[in-house]
Amino acid sequence: MPxxxxxxxxxxxxxxLAEPMPHVRSAALNFLMPAGAVYDPPDRLGAAAVLSDxxxxxxxxxxxxxxxxxxxxxxxxxSESVGSIHMRFxxxxxxxxxxxALEIYADILLRPHLPEDELDAVRSLALQDIRGLExxxxxxxxxxxxxxxxxxxxxxxxxxxxxxxxxxxxxDLRERHRRLFRPGGAILSVxxxxxxxxxxxxxxxxxxxxxxxxxPPPPPGSRGEKRGHVAKDLAQTQIAAAYASVPVGDPDYxxxxxxxxxxxGGMSARLFTEVREKRALCYSVWASYQTxxxxxxxxxxxxxxxxRAQETLDVLLRELRRLPEGIEAEEVERVQAGxxxxxxxxxxxxxxxxxxxxxxxxxxxxxxxFDEIQAAVNDLSPQSILAHVRRLPPADFTxxxxxxxALEAN
Amino acid sequence: MPxxxxxxxxxxxxxxLAEPMPHVRSAALNFLMPAGAVYDPPDRLGAAAVLSDxxxxxxxxxxxxxxxxxxxxxxxxxSESVGSIHMRFxxxxxxxxxxxALEIYADILLRPHLPEDELDAVRSLALQDIRGLExxxxxxxxxxxxxxxxxxxxxxxxxxxxxxxxxxxxxDLRERHRRLFRPGGAILSVxxxxxxxxxxxxxxxxxxxxxxxxxPPPPPGSRGEKRGHVAKDLAQTQIAAAYASVPVGDPDYxxxxxxxxxxxGGMSARLFTEVREKRALCYSVWASYQTxxxxxxxxxxxxxxxxRAQETLDVLLRELRRLPEGIEAEEVERVQAGxxxxxxxxxxxxxxxxxxxxxxxxxxxxxxxFDEIQAAVNDLSPQSILAHVRRLPPADFTxxxxxxxALEAN
Numbered sequence: 082m083p084x085x086x087x088x089x090x091x092x093x094x095x096x097x098l099a100e101p102m103p104h105v106r107s108a109a110l111n112f113l114m115p116a117g118a119v120y121d122p123p124d125r126l127g128a129a130a131v132l133s134d135x136x137x138x139x140x141x142x143x144x145x146x147x148x149x150x151x152x153x154x155x156x157x158x159x160s161e162s163v164g165s166i167h168m169r170f171x172x173x174x175x176x177x178x179x180x181x182a183l184e185i186y187a188d189i190l191l192r193p194h195l196p197e198d199e200l201d202a203v204r205s206l207a208l209q210d211i212r213g214l215e216x217x218x219x220x221x222x223x224x225x226x227x228x229x230x231x232x233x234x235x236x237x238x239x240x241x242x243x244x245x246x247x248x249x250x251x252x253d254l255r256e257r258h259r260r261l262f263r264p265g266g267a268i269l270s271v272x273x274x275x276x277x278x279x280x281x282x283x284x285x286x287x288x289x290x291x292x293x294x295x296x297p298p299p300p301p302g303s304r305g306e307k308r309g310h311v312a313k314d315l316a317q318t319q320i321a322a323a324y325a326s327v328p329v330g331d332p333d334y335x336x337x338x339x340x341x342x343x344x345x346g347g348m349s350a351r352l353f354t355e356v357r358e359k360r361a362l363c364y365s366v367w368a369s370y371q372t373x374x375x376x377x378x379x380x381x382x383x384x385x386x387x388x389r390a391q392e393t394l395d396v397l398l399r400e401l402r403r404l405p406e407g408i409e410a411e412e413v414e415r416v417q418a419g420x421x422x423x424x425x426x427x428x429x430x431x432x433x434x435x436x437x438x439x440x441x442x443x444x445x446x447x448x449x450x451f452d453e454i455q456a457a458v459n460d461l462s463p464q465s466i467l468a469h470v471r472r473l474p475p476a477d478f479t480x481x482x483x484x485x486x487a488l489e490a491n
Numbered sequence: 492m493p494x495x496x497x498x499x500x501x502x503x504x505x506x507x508l509a510e511p512m513p514h515v516r517s518a519a520l521n522f523l524m525p526a527g528a529v530y531d532p533p534d535r536l537g538a539a540a541v542l543s544d545x546x547x548x549x550x551x552x553x554x555x556x557x558x559x560x561x562x563x564x565x566x567x568x569x570s571e572s573v574g575s576i577h578m579r580f581x582x583x584x585x586x587x588x589x590x591x592a593l594e595i596y597a598d599i600l601l602r603p604h605l606p607e608d609e610l611d612a613v614r615s616l617a618l619q620d621i622r623g624l625e626x627x628x629x630x631x632x633x634x635x636x637x638x639x640x641x642x643x644x645x646x647x648x649x650x651x652x653x654x655x656x657x658x659x660x661x662x663d664l665r666e667r668h669r670r671l672f673r674p675g676g677a678i679l680s681v682x683x684x685x686x687x688x689x690x691x692x693x694x695x696x697x698x699x700x701x702x703x704x705x706x707p708p709p710p711p712g713s714r715g716e717k718r719g720h721v722a723k724d725l726a727q728t729q730i731a732a733a734y735a736s737v738p739v740g741d742p743d744y745x746x747x748x749x750x751x752x753x754x755x756g757g758m759s760a761r762l763f764t765e766v767r768e769k770r771a772l773c774y775s776v777w778a779s780y781q782t783x784x785x786x787x788x789x790x791x792x793x794x795x796x797x798x799r800a801q802e803t804l805d806v807l808l809r810e811l812r813r814l815p816e817g818i819e820a821e822e823v824e825r826v827q828a829g830x831x832x833x834x835x836x837x838x839x840x841x842x843x844x845x846x847x848x849x850x851x852x853x854x855x856x857x858x859x860x861f862d863e864i865q866a867a868v869n870d871l872s873p874q875s876i877l878a879h880v881r882r883l884p885p886a887d888f889t890x891x892x893x894x895x896x897a898l899e900a901n
Contacts, residue, residue: 423568
C-alpha cells in the first residue's frame with residue numbers, strides 16, 4: 082500500500098513529484114509557487130491575495146469565462162490559496178481528466194491575462210475579505226497572533242491590508258507574476274491513478290520552455306510585541322498563544338510533534354483534559370505545530386466565556402510550562418496510535434498525498450517514505466520527548482487576546 | 492472499483508451496512524441513532540446536545556477517563572454530532588482496530604454511565620456553545636434561517652436554548668437515553684478494510700441483546716415567519732434564503748440536484764458568476780440542497796458589505812427566480828462533470844462511504860449503487876431539469892438577514 086514516489090527536477094528547476102495510486106480513479110495535483118504573502122511589498126500588502134484571484138481570470142487562448150467553463154467541464158474541484166511562502170494551486174478530478182487539467186494550469190501559471198478591467202472587481206472582493214475578518218473573531222485572533230509572533234514578512238496575514246490592496250496597480254501584479262512565477266523554486270506534485278512516464282513527458286512539454294528562478298523570500302525583519310489585546314464587545318473571549326519549536330528537518334522534529342500531541346493529540350490529551358473535560362472552560366482548545374523551512378512554532382487557541390477567560394489562559398500556560406516536568410509512557414503510546422492512524426489515512430487521500438509530497442520537498446529537499454515516518458513515530462519515547470522539551474521548553478510566549486477585557490499573562 | 496455493499500437487519504431492528512474496500516488500510520464506522528434535536532422536549536431544547544457529550548463520559552467497565560484513554564489508544568479519530576433526526580457517532584482508525592472500536596461503541600450506546608457529577612461541566616460547555624454562536628454571524632444566520640423555514644421541531648438548532656439546557660436534569664437525560672437509544676431505527680455503517688462475515692458476527696454478538704424501538708420523530712408543528720432580520724452592528728451583512736425542493740426519494744430528485752448545481756456547482760455556476768465574478772458583491776455565495784425523509788429545501792447564503800447587501804439579495808433572488816426560464820445544455824454538461832467527479836472521490840473515502848450508505852438507508856430503505864447514481868446523473872438534461880423547476884419553481888422564500896440594517900425582499 083505505501084507507494085513509490087517518482088521525482089524529477091527539470092533543467093529549468095521545476096520539480097515534479099508523483100505518486101501513482103493504481104487503486105483509485107481520481108487524481109489530485111498541487112502546485113507550490115514561490116509567490117506567497119512574504120513577497121508582498123510593505124506598501125502593497127495583499128498583492129498575493131489579489132493576484133491569486135486575478136490569475137484565473139483568463140489565460141492562454143481563453144478569456145475569464147472560457148477558462149472557468151473549461152475547468153468546470155473537467156469536473157475539477159480546485160482552489161488557489163495564499164500561504165506565507167507559497168501560492169498554492171490545488172485541483173482534483175477523475176484521473177482521465179488529469180492531462181487536460183495540467184494543460185489549463187500551464188496556461189494559468191505561464192500565460193495569465195491579468196486583465197486590467199477585472200482588477201477593480203477583484204480588489205473589491207479582497208477588501209471584503211479583509212473586512213469580513215472583523216466578524217470572525219476566531220480567525221482574527223490567530224491572524225493577530227501570527228502578526229506579532231513571527232518576524233515580518235513571515236507574520237503577514239495573506240489577506241493584506243486595505244491600504245495595500247487599494248494601492249495595487251495592474252502593473253504591480255504583472256510585474257509580480259513575471260518575477261515570481263518561475264520554474265526555479267516551483268514544485269508540482271500529483272497523486273492518483275496515472276502512469277509516470279506519460280505524466281513526466283507531458284509536464285516536460287508544458288513547462289519545459291519556462292525559464293528563470295524566483296528570488297528567495299525577503300530576510301526576516303522585526304517582530305511585534307509579545308503581548309497584545311484587541312478590545313471588542315463580544316460574547317466570548319478568544320485566546321491565542323505561540324512559542325518556538327524546531328522545523329521539520331531538525332533531529333528533534335518527531336519529538337517536537339510528539340510533545341504537541343501530548344498536549345493536543347486526542348480527547349485524552351492534556352489541554353482537552355485540563356481545560357475542557359475537568360474545568361469545562363471551553364469547547365474548543367488546541368495546540369498545533371506550524372513549520373517553515375528555518376523555524377517552527379506551536380500555536381495554541383482557546384475560545385471561552387469572558388468571565389472564565391483569565392482562568393482559561395492560566396490553565397493553558399500552566400499545561401504548556403509543565404511539559405518538561407514529565408511525560409508518561411501511556412501518553413506516548415496514545416500519541417503513537419494517533420499519529421499512525423492519521424498517517425495511514427493520509428496515504429488513502431490523493432489530495433493529502435499531493436500536498437505532503439510538495440511540503441516535504443520544499444522543507445527537506447526529498448519526500449519522506451511512509452516507512453521512514455512510521456519508524457520515527459515508533460521510536461518516540463517519554464525520554465526522547467522529554468529531552469526535547471527540556472532542550473526547548475515552552476516559554477517566551479506570544480499571547481494575543483480578543484474580547485471585552487485584557488487578561489494578565491505572566 | 493465500485494464495491495459491493497453488504498446489508499443485514501438484525502431481529503431487533505438494527506441495520507448493519509458494510510462496504511469492504513480491500514485496497515485501503517483504514518476503516519470508518521458511523522452510527523445513526525434516532526435521537527436528534529427533533530426529540531428535544533420544547534422546554535428542554537439542548538437535551539440532545541448535552542446527551543451527546545455526557546454519553547462518552549464513562550461507559551461499560553470504564554469511567555470517563557478510561558473510556559477516553561481507550562479510544563485514543565486505538566488511534567480513533569471520532570466525533571459525536573447532533574443532527575435534526577439523528578445523533579451521529581463517527582469514528583475512523585486503522586482497520587485492525589475496528590473490532591476494538593466497535594466494542595467501545597457498544598458500551599457507549601448501550602451502557603453509558605451518564606454520570607450526574609459531570610452534568611454541570613457538560614451543561615456549562617453547552618451554554619458556551621450557545622453563547623459562542625453570537626460571535627459567529629455566518630453560522631448564526633443559517634441557524635435563524637432553519638428555525639424560520641422548517642416547522643418545529645425540524646428547525647430546532649441542535650445547540651438548544653440557554654433555558655432548555657439550564658433546566659435539564661440527569662433524569663431527563665437518562666430517560667432520553669432509555670427511550671431513544673434502541674435498535675429499531677438505528678443504523679450502523681462501516682467502510683474500509685475488513686471481512687464481512689466476522690464483522691456481522693461481531694455486531695450480532697455486541698448488539699444482538701439490545702431491544703426495543705425508538706419512537707418516530709414528533710409530527711411537524713408550526714413554522715416561523717418568512718422574513719426575519721437580526722439587528723447587529725457588524726462589518727458585513729449575512730444573507731440566507733431557503734425554498735422548498737423534493738426529498739431524495741422523489742422521482743424529481745436528480746433534476747433537483749441538477750438545478751442546485753446549475754446555481755452553485757462550480758466556479759462557472761450562476762450564483763458565483765452573477766454575484767461574485769461579474770459584480771464582486773461577495774466572496775462567499777452558495778446554494779445547497781438539504782433533504783429530510785419527507786421534505787427537502789435549497790438553502791442559500793451570501794455574506795457581503797453592508798452597503799451592497801440589498802443589491803446582493805436582489806441578484807440572488809433574481810437568479811433563483813429565473814431558473815424556470817431556461818437551462819443551457821452546456822450548463823448540464825458541467826453539472827454532470829462535477830457530480831461524477833465528486834461521486835468518484837466519495838468512493839475513495841471510507842468516511843464518506845460510511846455516511847452515504849447510512850443516509851441512503853434512512854432516506855430510501857436501500858443503498859444506491861455507484862452505477863445507479865452515475866446513470867441518473869448521465870440522464871440529466873436541460874429538459875429534465877427545466878421540467879422540475881417549472882413544476883416546483885424557486886418561490887415563497889424564507890429570508891433572514893443579520894447585520895446593521897434590514898433589507899427589502901420582494
